[in-house]
Amino acid sequence: MVCPRCHDKDIGRIGVRRYYCSNCCCEFKEKPDAVILYRLLEDGKYQQVRAIDKKATCE
């Protein structure tokens, strides 16, 4: 598993199918068909940035 945004391998697991990338400060959730990318806002809420189709990233 690598960060879908910056492709960094140094990611931490924070929950079931939930990961955090300390390189670009993004959280992402793994789904069967896609990876959902979140951005942490200043008020502590998460905003969905985009969904990345796994088929497109799986090479």
Ligand SMILES: [Zn+2]
């Ligand atoms: Zn990243």
